[in-house]
Amino acid sequence: MAKKNVAELLLETLAGAGVERVYGVAGDSLNGITDAMRRREHPRWMHVRHEETAAFAAGAEAHLTGRLAVCAGSCGPGNLHLINGLYDCHRSRVPVLAIAAQIPSHEIGSGYFQETHPEHLFAQCSHYCELVSQPAQMPRVLEIAMQTALARRGVAVIALPGDVALREAVEQQPRLHFPEPQPQVCPSDDEITALAQMLNQSTKTTILGGAGCAGAHAELIALAGKLQAPIVHAMRGKEFIEYDNPFDVGMTGLLGFSSGYHAMLNCDVLLMLGTDFPYQQFFPQDATIVQIDLRGEQLGRRTKVDYGFVGDTKTTLRALLPKLEQRQNDAHLQASLAHYHQARKGLDELATEGHRRIHPPYVVRMLDELAAQDAIFSCDVGTPTIWAARYLTMNGHRRLLGSFNHGSMANALPQAIGAQVSHPGRQVIALSGDGGLAMLLGDLLSLRQLQAPVKVIVFKNDALAFVELEMKAAGVLDFGTDLHNPDFAKMAEAAGLLGLTADTPEQVRPMLTQALRYDGPALVEVRVSRQELSMPPTITLEQMTGFSLFMLKAVLSGRGDEIVDLAKVNLFR
Numbered sequence: 001m002a003k004k005n006v007a008e009l010l011l012e013t014l015a016g017a018g019v020e021r022v023y024g025v026a027g028d029s030l031n032g033i034t035d036a037m038r039r040r041e042h043p044r045w046m047h048v049r050h051e052e053t054a055a056f057a058a059g060a061e062a063h064l065t066g067r068l069a070v071c072a073g074s075c076g077p078g079n080l081h082l083i084n085g086l087y088d089c090h091r092s093r094v095p096v097l098a099i100a101a102q103i104p105s106h107e108i109g110s111g112y113f114q115e116t117h118p119e120h121l122f123a124q125c126s127h128y129c130e131l132v133s134q135p136a137q138m139p140r141v142l143e144i145a146m147q148t149a150l151a152r153r154g155v156a157v158i159a160l161p162g163d164v165a166l167r168e169a170v171e172q173q174p175r176l177h178f179p180e181p182q183p184q185v186c187p188s189d190d191e192i193t194a195l196a197q198m199l200n201q202s203t204k205t206t207i208l209g210g211a212g213c214a215g216a217h218a219e220l221i222a223l224a225g226k227l228q229a230p231i232v233h234a235m236r237g238k239e240f241i242e243y244d245n246p247f248d249v250g251m252t253g254l255l256g257f258s259s260g261y262h263a264m265l266n267c268d269v270l271l272m273l274g275t276d277f278p279y280q281q282f283f284p285q286d287a288t289i290v291q292i293d294l295r296g297e298q299l300g301r302r303t304k305v306d307y308g309f310v311g312d313t314k315t316t317l318r319a320l321l322p323k324l325e326q327r328q329n330d331a332h333l334q335a336s337l338a339h340y341h342q343a344r345k346g347l348d349e350l351a352t353e354g355h356r357r358i359h360p361p362y363v364v365r366m367l368d369e370l371a372a373q374d375a376i377f378s379c380d381v382g383t384p385t386i387w388a389a390r391y392l393t394m395n396g397h398r399r400l401l402g403s404f405n406h407g408s409m410a411n412a413l414p415q416a417i418g419a420q421v422s423h424p425g426r427q428v429i430a431l432s433g434d435g436g437l438a439m440l441l442g443d444l445l446s447l448r449q450l451q452a453p454v455k456v457i458v459f460k461n462d463a464l465a466f467v468e469l470e471m472k473a474a475g476v477l478d479f480g481t482d483l484h485n486p487d488f489a490k491m492a493e494a495a496g497l498l499g500l501t502a503d504t505p506e507q508v509r510p511m512l513t514q515a516l517r518y519d520g521p522a523l524v525e526v527r528v529s530r531q532e533l534s535m536p537p538t539i540t541l542e543q544m545t546g547f548s549l550f551m552l553k554a555v556l557s558g559r560g561d562e563i564v565d566l567a568k569v570n571l572f573r
């Protein structure tokens with residue numbers, strides 16, 4: 001029997017580990033891999049139009065499944081295009097392997113056509129990045145890369161010259177055959193006892209939970225019940241914490257709820273569980289702060305910490321719960337909940353239709369109502385992140401993807417692609433900004449080509465609105481934020497999607513309904529108001545000064561009308 005080549009061995013190793021697809025754009029140096037893929041069923045080639053899309057899509061798949069996902073780019077510019085998406089995957093701690101094809105091995109170092117050095121380029125956005133310079137390194141280097149991506153949760157890269165991929169393999173089989181280990185990490189008995197004692201003495205505990213609470217919902221609710229503690233969440237924790245949660249008091253941060261902020265400010269002990277909430281200003285100054293995280297290096301990164309423990313949330317809470325006394329005094333919880341209901345009511349009241357242009361909160365509220373109970377949402381960085389945080393309801397089945405840690409624009413469409421192809425039966429909805437959609441617009445074409453029935457909702461405000469808001473708050477006149485947009489619905493039609501436009505509030509429900517029911521990819525362009533302020537729960541003196549400064553500058557430069565507009569949109573509704 002003919003011996004395998006390196007590319008065939010690579011694919012067999014990926015398939016053996018359960019990898020079902022590889023996202024990418026073909027190219028000469030990838031020929032060995034794509035040609036081998038053509039001849040086998042798994043993994044399948046997911047042809048997208050931009051390698052950044054490939055990386056975001058792989059990241060979305062990895063986030064949703066918890067398993068390794070793979071993307072690939074050809075040598076030089078091909079794999080360079082992966083980089084922003086890979087940064088996102090790495091910072092979100094999702095296991096992604098990138099195959100960076102490399103120029104012919106004998107040309108490396110000569111400044112050859114398309115030459116780059118992936119080992120340097122990807123060093124910052126990966127845990128492991130190595131060149132395969134000869135067949136005898138395979139499959140070991142690949143397996144180390146896969147194992148590293150899984151074990152350390154993040155990106156691993158192998159740089160593979162096109163000629164090496166086509167050479168005869170030395171080894172013929174994958175070497176690793178074990179399922180992914182599932183260790184349980186727990187603080188020591190002494191630490192658990194000390195933690196319980198400290199919590200038992202507290203009277204006003206607040207929990208701040210994040211993405212590290214995934215899979216620990218029951219334990220979290222039991223903990224809050226014992227401590228009579230309100231639960232605040234950080235953005236990436238929303239999908240795991242908010243639902244079926246009588247202790248929920250919303251999110252904190254600039255986009256958060258005032259109740260989340262106050263519950264943290266008013267506690268005597270803040271218990272941080274699996275969160276890396278990044279904004280220092282929102283942490284309490286006087287409270288005792290306890291942080292529990294799977295990774296020791298995360299402790300104390302964002303705030304002073306009085307007690308730090310290494311453990312996974314579920315295992316740690318299981319050990320802790322029997323040692324906790326049932327707290328009787330629920331005054332802190334009740335005050336926080338009352339505040340939350342008030343804040344929620346305020347936000348709900350903002351979700352009205354709008355007059356000349358549609359209010360975006362209204363659109364998302366409607367979408368929330370119409371979407372499937374197990375829908376997967378992705379939201380662009382920009383104002384769609386705000387609306388998703390505030391108006392999408394999670395229920396334990398729905399999922400929410402974003403570029404929350406890396407904060408890159410244009411994430412929603414590519415993440416939706418990865419979500420849809422890896423979850424063919426599920427409803428997948430992208431909340432796109434008009435700036436974000438335009439940035440990776442080419443991949444609208446992928447929806448038809450991949451037969452991915454994603455529903456794209458475009459918030460057409462003709463601006464880089466989030467940045468405009470930041471400029472206003474910083475006291476500078478907005479500049480460079482206008483968008484002269486095309487008719488996205490017509491463009492979608494031309495790309496073989498169903499294209500719809502909602503110009504008036506009355507059209508929102510019927511258009512969304514039609515798109516969600518449509519058996520194929522669809523895009524709904526919604527003409528939303530541009531100056532939709534999202535007031536932070538706490539406005540600092542600095543921001544306040546910035547804001548009035550903006551008003552002064554706007555008036556001085558003859559843009560007084562705009563101030564009136566801003567007031568109309570935000571105050572009088």
Ligand SMILES: Cc1cc2nc3c(=O)[nH]c(=O)nc-3n(C[C@H](O)[C@H](O)[C@H](O)COP(=O)(O)OP(=O)(O)OC[C@H]3O[C@@H](n4cnc5c(N)ncnc54)[C@H](O)[C@@H]3O)c2cc1C
Nearest residue numbers: 210211212235236237253254255274275276294312313404
């Ligand atoms: C435009 C924009 C505005 C934003 N505004 C806000 C805002 O107002 N409020 C807000 O909250 N966020 C906001 N974000 C998101 C923010 O940047 C962070 O991404 C988010 O707060 C982090 O959420 P997290 O702590 O849940 O997740 P991560 O940052 O991913 O942290 C998770 C932590 O859990 C740990 N962990 C993982 N698994 C386990 C386990 N099994 N057990 C224990 N620990 C574990 C990890 O080591 C990590 O430390 C915004 C983002 C954008 C793009």
Ligand SMILES: Cc1ncc(C[n+]2csc(CCOP(=O)(O)OP(=O)(O)O)c2C)c(N)n1
Nearest residue numbers: 382383408409433434435436463464465466
């Ligand atoms: C790749 C990238 N470029 C620039 C930014 C800075 N930025 C953050 S939000 C934003 C505006 C997003 O505009 P749009 O997608 O139209 O959404 P909107 O805020 O208008 O709803 C910009 C430019 C970024 N985060 N990422």
